[in-house]
Amino acid sequence: MSRSTAARLIRPAVCLAAALALLQTPARAQLSANELGKIMILEYHQIAEPEARWARTPANLRRDLERLRERGYRLVGLNDVLDGRFSLPAGTSPVVLTFDDSSPGQFRYVDKNGRLEIDPDCAVGILEAFARAHPEFGVTATFYVLPGAAQPHRLFGQPEHEGRKLQYLVSRGFEIGNHTLWHANLSKYPEAVVRKQLAHAQQWIQRLVPGYRLRTLALPMGAYPKELEWAIRGSVDGVSYHHDALLQVAGGAAPSPFSRRFDPYRLPRIQVVESELAYWLRYFEQRPEERFASDGDPATVTIPRARRAELRELGGRNLRIIQRD
Numbered sequence: 001m002s003r004s005t006a007a008r009l010i011r012p013a014v015c016l017a018a019a020l021a022l023l024q025t026p027a028r029a030q031l032s033a034n035e036l037g038k039i040m041i042l043e044y045h046q047i048a049e050p051e052a053r054w055a056r057t058p059a060n061l062r063r064d065l066e067r068l069r070e071r072g073y074r075l076v077g078l079n080d081v082l083d084g085r086f087s088l089p090a091g092t093s094p095v096v097l098t099f100d101d102s103s104p105g106q107f108r109y110v111d112k113n114g115r116l117e118i119d120p121d122c123a124v125g126i127l128e129a130f131a132r133a134h135p136e137f138g139v140t141a142t143f144y145v146l147p148g149a150a151q152p153h154r155l156f157g158q159p160e161h162e163g164r165k166l167q168y169l170v171s172r173g174f175e176i177g178n179h180t181l182w183h184a185n186l187s188k189y190p191e192a193v194v195r196k197q198l199a200h201a202q203q204w205i206q207r208l209v210p211g212y213r214l215r216t217l218a219l220p221m222g223a224y225p226k227e228l229e230w231a232i233r234g235s236v237d238g239v240s241y242h243h244d245a246l247l248q249v250a251g252g253a254a255p256s257p258f259s260r261r262f263d264p265y266r267l268p269r270i271q272v273v274e275s276e277l278a279y280w281l282r283y284f285e286q287r288p289e290e291r292f293a294s295d296g297d298p299a300t301v302t303i304p305r306a307r308r309a310e311l312r313e314l315g316g317r318n319l320r321i322i323q324r325d
């Protein structure tokens with residue numbers, strides 16, 4: 001007897017609820033593998049009340065995670081996307097979460113009867129609770145932090161816990177990214193200032209998490225310095241920085257890292273305001289063939305045969321290409 005038949009016989013109320021849920025969320029056929037499809041890199045700022053242009057409420061962040069999960073998205077780290085490393089079940093899609101500006105609602109400790117706990121309403125608390133309820137969804141995100149900003153934006157706004165927070169993030173598989181020292185608009189400054197902003201941010205993080213390299217830079221306000229190279233790599237007073245990717249503040253879904261269209265120095269993101277997120281969820285519902293869908297095997301790259309010409313050179317990666325019809 002199928003589960004749904006049993007439910008109908010034994011628990012009509014549950015069955016009705018399930019039917020209503022199905023009406024709201026039409027059953028989805030599993031996506032065919034397409035590792036040339038696009039990937040959403042979502043961009044959050046404050047997690048706080050009330051909902052606003054630069055703030056998502058805790059309840060809405062939870063709801064975002066649920067909407068992503070039920071549509072077959074799974075969290076992956078940005079660094080894994082850059083490395084072309086996808087360990088996801090077949091037919092699921094990667095999605096990347098990024099949090100800019102290290103405001104308190106992203107990561108807050110609260111004192112509970114003398115014990116320090118992660119606030120269940122901050123982004124880290126919400127992500128971890130969601131992963132406990134839905135382990136298949138995964139738990140990771142990249143935090144673009146500001147080590148030299150004025151409070152409350154300096155490393156999440158609790159000076160006594162700065163080091164503990166960064167170390168916790170790294171120990172749990174979250175990523176830390178460069179967002180300059182204090183949110184400098186890099187288009188406005190000469191080379192020496194640009195490089196200092198990037199190297200000093202790297203130095204600050206390494207003081208708190210020895211050896212940690214910031215692999216990606218989210219450009220404040222999406223502004224590029226006059227020379228691209230200044231943002232990619234350099235060295236100031238013996239401290240070097242090297243970014244494998246530069247992130248913009250808008251631009252839509254990102255090309256697959258296996259696509260010729262993928263430019264790690266111009267990675268677009270999707271800002272999470274309700275209208276934008278709803279647009280992109282609907283976009284991929286209506287165009288499932290444009291969405292990155294995993295083949296379930298990290299060692300292979302499965303692509304539609306008709307899109308063969310879009311595949312970029314994957315030299316040195318030891319990945320096997322599978323073409324499907």
Ligand SMILES: [Zn+2]
Binds near residue numbers: 101179183
């Ligand atoms: Zn910012």
